[in-house]
Amino acid sequence: MPLVATSNDVAKLAGVSQATVSRVLANGVVSDATRRKVLAAAAQVGYVPNLGARAMKTGRVDTIGVVVADLTNPFYPEILDALTTTLNAAGQKVTLWNSDGPGNDAALHAIRAGSVDGVVFTTVTESSEPLREALARRSPVVLVNRVVEGLSCDQVSGENREGGAAVAEYLLRHGHRAVALLGGPTSASTSRDRGMGYEAALTGSGVTLEPQWNQRGPFTHEFGFRAMTALMTGQVVPTAVFCTNDLIAFGALDAVRSLGLSVPRDVWIVGFDDVDMARWPSFDLTTVHQPTKEMAASAVRILLDRIADPETPPRHSTFSCRLVVRGSTDHAHA
Amino acid sequence: MPLVATSNDVAKLAGVSQATVSRVLANGVVSDATRRKVLAAAAQVGYVPNLGARAMKTGRVDTIGVVVADLTNPFYPEILDALTTTLNAAGQKVTLWNSDGPGNDAALHAIRAGSVDGVVFTTVTESSEPLREALARRSPVVLVNRVVEGLSCDQVSGENREGGAAVAEYLLRHGHRAVALLGGPTSASTSRDRGMGYEAALTGSGVTLEPQWNQRGPFTHEFGFRAMTALMTGQVVPTAVFCTNDLIAFGALDAVRSLGLSVPRDVWIVGFDDVDMARWPSFDLTTVHQPTKEMAASAVRILLDRIADPETPPRHSTFSCRLVVRGSTDHAHA
Incomplete structure (x- = not known):
């Protein structure tokens, strides 16, 4: 018996054509009897079908x-x-x-x-x-x-940290001091790092992120909508809000609209990611572009x-x- | 040699542990020499690794x-x-x-x-x-x-055809006669059937879809934006537009806004699919819900x-x- 058997060896032993062997091994339609015969012959001559053979040779399944x-x-x-x-x-x-x-x-x-x-x-x-x-x-x-x-x-x-810092610097440069953060969960490194960069740059310029203006929630439109509604209906409202992803920012934009307010007149909103939709006129979102x-x-x-x-x-x-x-x-x- | 060899047979012949055989076959880290020895033994005793064995037995890869x-x-x-x-x-x-x-x-x-x-x-x-x-x-x-x-x-x-017809009936019921269609490519059955249902229902009520108001293009926001801009800047403008998917409708909504017009005051827009975003206040899109x-x-x-x-x-x-x-x-x- 050769060290590595071929499908031809299987065909000979099983008394079928090589095409039938291929069909059995490639998940084709054959009778149960033929399938059993071919598989028994394959086992006997030590034939391993292509997929398995390649995986056995290279250890890879591509x-x-x-x-x-x-x-x-x-x-x-x-x-x-x-x-x-x-x-x-x-x-x-x-x-x-x-x-x-x-x-x-x-x-x-x-x-x-x-x-x-x-x-x-x-x-x-x-x-x-x-x-x-x-x-x-x-x-x-x-x-x-x-x-x-x-x-x-x-x-x-x-x-992410530098991106968050760039948002803070941009807002500070335009005179914003009453700024807020709508962040995703802190267990997500993206959200955590973006928020840290933002907060550090604010602190460095003597601006404090008020605890009630530092909200965390899931990365959803719904969270952005709900949290932004709460921010904009508080006794004091922020002049700019950084959302740690675009989806939260879309929810925030929708909240502002639903309250009959307008962006950027009443509040500035900035996102993160620059998904395709961010440039749609519906959103026209200032955001941090990720490549x-x-x-x-x-x-x-x-x-x-x-x-x-x-x-x-x-x-x-x-x-x-x-x-x-x-x-x-x-x-x-x- | 038994008809179906086990990994134990391979281990014995190769002079290695069963764990080593498993590691070779499961794409683990072993020396090249060990890998060669195990694979040679596997071929000799006719052993087929699990994945392959299951595929050979059932003809399935799950x-x-x-x-x-x-x-x-x-x-x-x-x-x-x-x-x-x-x-x-x-x-x-x-x-x-x-x-x-x-x-x-x-x-x-x-x-x-x-x-x-x-x-x-x-x-x-x-x-x-x-x-x-x-x-x-x-x-x-x-x-x-x-x-x-x-x-x-x-x-x-x-x-899809019934969905398209339901849109036409809804628009007709509200007095629209100057209606348009922004459709995806006719090679897509979805778009073709939605358009056919829409057009047939209009025709059945004696309303004709004017050729210049029956536009086809790719299923993109950009097509919706461009085609809607053309419609709304024509000499005569439609009072309602059916877009054969929501993405085209989002583009159409953005076009209306960019022209300083408003929906539904200046024109009605209807989509198809009811993707999650359709309910966002940014779009608040009337559409046909697909389950x-x-x-x-x-x-x-x-x-x-x-x-x-x-x-x-x-x-x-x-x-x-x-x-x-x-x-x-x-x-x-x-």
């Missing part, structure tokens, strides 16, 4: 897992689009998981089964189980967008490098973010 | 391909979210392809390689190559959202049924759609 969160936040479809396009172009299949709901378990299962060569996490917190599992198994992993301090793995992110496509491409390159050479030391790659001034602030005086 | 289009159209993230959640809950992995760009080739390749058990197409036209390939190979396929007439495969869709989650769940059920029993006759499953009246039309008089 499949990358991508973990996303809430797809109704327009940031995620944009980064998912960029990741999928880059991965497909590199000959990789993409297995998608949504970390809300059953996706987390599915991701864990796939990592354990070795059915992906690596995982891109676009959303993650310290307590993420699939991330911990992937790292424990030494599976190649890259975090894009979110970072986890002290974690020994590849990470790609925007310069989403470049971040996705970089994450893919880093992950494929690591798969090729697992011994590469972990890299942290950061992309600078720039303020894009539009109509939700007084862009005539930018 | 992976479903999902083909989506432009993820910046908020309809796609919503249906993708519903499909992924349902598939993960059913123990299926999801391989994602974007039919724009390299995703089409990747889908074709995976279908040929048998690396998915079936494919959900959320966007497809008669000329789709992956669809033709899947059908030629008798791979289980379900179309959700889009339909292709005369195609012998499972299809799930909203009642996206139910359609996705139904498509998954039908596809898994077909994989289990390939002889089931193809089913066409349609879901009724209802008009949701909001502020982009005169909802006080709905």
